[in-house]
Amino acid sequence: LPDEFIQAQPIIDTIEAAGYEAYYVGGSVRDTLLGLPIHDVDIATSAYPEEVKALFKRTVDTGIEHGTVMILDHGQGYETTTFRTESGYQDYRRPDSVQFVRSLKEDLNRRDFTINALALKTDGTIIDYFDGLNDLKAKRIKAVGNPETRFNEDALRMMRAVRFASQLDFTIDPETIDGITHHGQLLTKIAVERIHVEFVKLLLGQWPSRGLDVFLSTGLYQYCPDFADYEAPLIELAKQLKVGMSNETAVWALLATTFKLNTNQVASLLKHWKSANQMITDTQVVVRAIQAITTNQVNAWCLYQTGRERLAIANEVATALSLSEITTKELQARYDQLPIQSKRALSISGQDLMQAGVQPGPGLGRGLTYLEHQVVNGLLTNQTEVLIKAAIHYLNEEA
Ligand code: ATP
Ligand code: MG
8 A cells, every 4th residue: 555545544543443434535546546646545434523533632624514524643634524425416516415324335326436436445455336446447437326317416527527537548438428418518507616626637637638528529618618619729629739738827828829819818718717817817928928939939028028937838838739849948048048037136226216316207117117128138238327327318218
């Protein structure tokens, strides 16, 4: 067993010593069997939340109403969730209520896919009620039980199916695909923020075309914000894209470039997807840099405005779309050679200009922007004397 499980073993031992059952469950079990690194160890137990809390000194109620208690141990936190069933998914999302149960099988039965419905004991034994091991071997994503019912209960599962396909290089079982095709529209009942999380994970996955193909062929994409308008470019993208993106800004810049969006359209798309303002700004800057890279028009001002990190993102996207003929290393080397990398590096401040007799006000700001531009472009040396003179001259000309 991987170290993460070994470290968590005392937790399971403590719960078992008190007469309850406890198992490793969820993504960490699946990923271990696939030989992938694991992020967080999830534990499922027959003990009720209050019973779990009574067994450990330090716990946090991270989701006590659905049975989740975080146990703190040696600087680590372990999410421990009481076996439960769910019922009354009246609005096609999240259950109205959960019932705690003492049976592992019932708990695994409410999980989304067979590969996510495996449990692992501390001695390495796997509990597999739904043929998940077989599906893991066959690299197949298959709903637990009837896919139609399961997507009716919680429509987000359809997005999870396509993102797991992309992350794991798995196919989706034909009946599960049919379920997605028939229930795609239910996605409109799900909070955009939750769809957003899964969609970004899809494009961060190593095999994005795997997920995108089903996302498109089932029509699921039509029920995501704004995507119905972009079927053709999405199909083109699914054909072309061979690698996953390395961060979320790259994901949105990839889409914006594929959809040929201008700056305002980028903001509009991302607002519909409920992105943060910083993400919108970053994406706009990156999209502009991609255009410059594509047309071989990366000049000093573009390098300066984009910044080192976003240059890497822009070139990652441009390269994924076969639009770049330059390496990120080269671009960043050019960036590193700029006379200044930020306004702060300018050898002059507003204060200095005022001391030299420039009146406070909008002219002062314009003077500074002018200097920034001239220095970045190598037209003025970054020396206080030089800059003061040039600013005064510029402002006189302007007047
Ligand atoms: P990841 O590696 O991305 O964390 P994961 O499988 O662990 O993948 P989580 O969202 O962390 O995914 O959920 C943990 C487990 O909870 C899943 O493996 C699955 O068994 C169950 N689960 C999560 N979301 C759902 C859902 N919407 N419907 C049914 N079961 C779910
Ligand atoms: Mg997880």
